[in-house]
Amino acid sequence: MAVKKRLQRIGVNVLAWTLSLLLITPLVLILINSFKTGQEAAQMSLRLPSVLQLENFKTVIERGKLGVTFLNSLTYSVFSVLLCTLTSAMAAFVLSRNRSKANKIVYFLIVLGMAMPINFIALMKVMQTLDIINKRIGIILLYAAIQTPFNVFLIYSFVGKIPKDIDEAAIIDGCSPLQLFFSIIVPLIKPVLVTVMVLTFLNTWNEYILPLYFLGSSDKWPMTLAVYNFFGMYYRDWNLVCADIVLTSLPVIVVYLLGQKYIVSGMTAGAVKG
């Protein structure tokens, strides 16, 4: 019995390692090839580079205009995170606390957005009318809008777990609604706010459909779209493409590793993605 158990335990460990290694291979492949010369990378094999070609990264930063596109991505991500978190938290707070008939309908309509697709073509018309097409502000507003349903949903359920007595005590002490929200509620719902911010950041950073539709000029492109464009031009130089991929994915991996706890709790809280 004990022998069988031990064998079983070794078995699951071997299986786990095999699967992990197999699944991570594509990413290791990119990392290895980003350090090779163009000739070595033409094969795209898992063989290690003979000499580490660190200049690949320098070349990519210059030719792929990674500086500008990094700042673009950062601008879009940071501002949409701030805007969407603020508006979603305020709305979710009121919707959760004051469950009047009208508010219930509003909540239902917003959450329905988690499933509903965007009509990009009609959206183009709306953005033209508002004169926010092909502008940074337009993209930021769009990113905030498309992530609203999921963020409201997440914060709403979290606010529901905070006892109402806290509000009542604050109100008796003479708190205004804004004071109540910002100095009492926000500190209490901090965990879910961090989750929302991390997820919104990652989604915005990775997304490229909205810029594809609504940002014509390449100087406003985010990193993901720029790397794809770079790939189109330098598809023979896999070492450079790999270096570009590594640099573009680095911020996402860092945020993921730092915020892993929050990401997992956010995903499993409602088990729903926006």
Add this chain to the structure above:
Amino acid sequence: MTKNRHYPTYFLFGTLLLYVVLYLLPGILGIGYSFTDWTAYSDEVHFLGYDHMFDNYVKAFSDAKYFGYLGNTLLFTLVTTIVKNGVGLALAVLLTKQVKLLNFHRAVLYIPAVLSALIVGMIFKSILNPAQGLLNSTLKIFGVKGLKWLTDPKIAFWSVMGVDIWKGMGYIMTIFIAGILSISPTYYEAAQIDGASGWQQFRAITLPMLVPTMTVTTVLNVIYGLRVFDMVYALTNGGPGFATEVLYTGIYKEFGFGRYAMGTTLSSIMFVFMALIGFFLIRAMNRNEVEE
């Protein structure tokens, strides 16, 4: 009412403005435009007339090309939903056992999900390259002749689905892990005392207890599958021919060709369909909330 005083409606304004103007309004306007002849080549938009108002819809369901988009989208949704659920569950079961470095394995399996689909697409364009790609050169070592993964119309769509499964299964696994961990260990202890085998425990305890979780993962996969764009665009852009074209890449092409009315018609079909699914999603989630 005091409630309105302490929880004022103006807190909703920001969200409503963003959501209604940039999300809901285009969806509804889009339905209106689907009854017109809107194109990029004319400033004027005409209503098709009462006799012909459904012409765009008739075309969407009768033209073999558009019908193919619908078929591919449904096939993609069906296959990826089933496989991601199956594989995700298997991985979750494995990674809730006595495995060393559990968190390391979980993190590794989840990493593909945090990468941009565009980047994953580029990575697999290299791996699936028929001549120099890692997959075919590995197969060669074992004496197996590789395939033209992304350019053979018969298998290209399956390759796309395969890559999408690679990217998405870690996410589904993570949800299943949370589901499994929420099952009380006393069930398993009781079963072990009765001498139930591992498989029996899985069949009689894990699986039935995971039904609510599976509802959620299924709905998630279905929503994702029907809306898929990124992965197809990055890997094949609908090609070869229209072999891998799904609704959203099709809509993007209509947009590119300036056939706005047709594009918005395809979008509207999705809009109505997804609104119905969304309704069931919310119902399913509310049920979970009650069970908590």
